[in-house]
Amino acid sequence: MTFFSLEFSILISAFFIIYWIFKKYYKIQNILVLLFSYLVYTLINPYFALILLIYTFFIHYFALLIFTREKKYILFISIISVILNLCFFKYFSDIKDSLNIVFNYLGFDFLNIDIIFPIGISFYTFNSITYLVSVYKKHKVESFINLAIYLSFFPTLLLGPIMKSEFFFNQIFKKRKFGNIDLIFVLLLFGIFKKVFLANYLEIYSKGILDDPQNYSFLELLSAIYAYALQIYCDFSGYIDLVSAFALMLGFSIPINFNMPYLATNLKDFWSRWHISLSNFIKEYIYIPLGGNKKGILRTYLNIIIAFCLSGIWHGNTINFLIWGLLHSFGVIFNHISLFKLKKFPFIARFVTFHFVCFTWIFFYYPNLEDSFEYLKICYKNFFLLPDYETFYVLIVFSILFIIYPSFRNYQKNCTRILEATPLILKPIIIAFLLLLIFTFIPNEIPNFIYSSF
Template identity: 70%
Template sequence: MTYFSLEFSILMIVFFAIYWLFKADYKTQNVLILIFSYIIYTLINPYFSLVLILYTFFIHYFALLIFVRRKRHIFSACIAFVILNLCFFKYFPSIKGSLDEILLLLGLEFLDIDIIFPVGISFYTFSSITYLVNVYKKQKLESFINLATFLSFFPTLLLGPIMRSEFFFEQAYKKREFKYTNLIIVLLIFGIVKKVLIANYLELYSKTILNNPSSYNFIELLSALYAYAVQIYCDFSGYVDLVSAFALMLGFTLPLNFNMPYLARNLKDFWARWHISLSTFIRDYIYIPLGGNRQGMFKTSLNILIAFVLSGIWHGSTINFMIWGLLHGLGVVFIHLIATTRFNLKKIPALGRFITFQFVCFAWIFFYYQSLEEAFVYLKACYENFFLIPEYKDIYILVIFAVLFMIYPLFVNFKDYCVKILDLTPLLLKPFIIAFILLLVFAFMPSGIPEFIYSSF
């Protein structure tokens, strides 16, 4: 079951109606959120719910231990366990071959162990780290039920954004109001259009070319890479729009996760706009604890590289993800090194935006392909097919991407404009306008709804 399924829509409507029957009692609403979140997660896969409830149990008692003892070595051991648990599930496929060999040597080959990667484990693991840190630093302990509600909160459970404990509990202990109706409508439409229409069509185009790069000319290869860059943004930001609407429907707000990232003037600016909840998590829980920028330029650069490499490794166990993280780390280090020189593009923001976008797209090559060999096949095709004569349609597609890049800044406040238009639209007309937009989307959408790209992270 996905958030686009009819089953989820029906369950959400029923839950929404029951939830607001108890608008005067936020504690009952929290329990309803907990029950609904586990229902949804169980319908996706009962095994996922089992892993989550066991994990919540351990986090609860780790928090109790940290709260009672408040010893740094105990806190560090608990954090280490949390990280090792994530690594076990995330990288088990990579070590399964070695594990099978060990079992064979021990005569236990009949134990054919296989572990399914629970969707969302990365995000609720990071959220649990924020909770343990908060317990250690501020001595704020939550009950098991409240912790379970936080870690299973269905708008952020599957693909984030990463919800910090203080951000969630600050809202969980307040009486809620149902408001921002027009913003909810706009976010739902944005999420559907971005994923179902834009991301899906771009995937159909880019996947065909990127999966067989040797058969295409340079213009097609470049356009396919641009298409993938837009696809991954629309795919993930569309999901965030969708779950932000769900959260608002319950009286919660989610942390900002995207802010027009392809408007970034440099890589540092890009990471202040892209997957913001992850980049700030890495900054606050990895980069700053390592020393941040407090110990000279060399140590600062090293800390940046470590943070970005870890970010790459989190996305996947292949060397390509490490290269992707390292490229971004080196880019940010370069920005730091030239910050005090005359060589900067602040006076030419359009050029800085263009260079940043090209660099980000180049790095996406290593994000898309699973192996270094596949990435080199693409790069080799770009070199060998550079002088192949493109068809007119190939040039037109590239021109379309160039035009979109140039007019992209015009969409800075587009969401706000849409909300204002709905504010000024008569109530009787709204259902017809919404129905018309959704009818167009579902009439022209490609068949099937592929998985969200970040569901594997």
């Protein structure tokens, strides 16, 4: 079951009706959210729901230990245990063969363990770390039920954004009002449009070229990596728009995760706009505890490299993801030490930053270093190879989009205002027409979200 299936649409519609029947009783609403979140997760895979339930028990136990003992080493052991749990599930497929060899050697050859990576485990792991740190700092522990609601909250369960425990618990104990209806519809429309329409067609175009680069010219390869850069943005930000709408339907808000990232004029600016919740998590729970920028220039640069390398390894355990993280760390450091700043030339700064990000996406897309270098080698080899006319049209479209992109800064607010000003009788007609238009022209299949594998 996916968020775009008919079954989920019927299920969530029924849930919202029941949920708002109890609008005067937020405690009952909380229980309904918990039950529905586990229902959604169970329908995806019952095994995932069981893992989450067991995990929640352990986090609650760790929190009680931290609360009663107030020892920093208990917090440290708890966080290490949580991270090791994530690593076990995330990288089990890579160590499975080695484990089988050990089992065979010990005479346990009858054991053939196969463990599936639970979708969303990275995000509820990060959420739990913010909770454990909060318990240690503020000396306040939540009930098991409240913790279970937080870790299983279905809008953020599968792909985030990472939501700090204080941010969530500040909302859970309040009566909720159903509002922002126009904003909800705008977020739903943009979420569906970005994912099922834009991201799908961009994937069809980029995948055909990037998976077989030998047969394409430099300009075609360039246009494909542009398409992939837009695809990964539309894919992930489309999901965030969708779940932000779900959260608003419940009377909750979730953290902003994207803020026009390709408007960035340097890499530091880019990471303040792209996957904001992850950037903030890395800064607060990795970079600053390492010393941040308080222990000298060299230590600052080392901390930046460590933070970005860990970010890269989180995305995957291949050398490519490590290189991706390293390249971004070097870019941020270069921005620190560079005497020549492009702030006076914002268009050029944005152009350079965007192309650096596109270059690093090469290592994000390909599964191994050999394929990444093969792409770069083919770019050089086929530099003077003439593409077909269609590629020139595609590049012209991308160029126009890059130029007019700044004008979309307030597109969400502007669209919401337009919908607010639309007569009530016309709103359902317009929304239905737009949805019909999107679903009429989408490809036959809707692929999984790119970040579901992280």
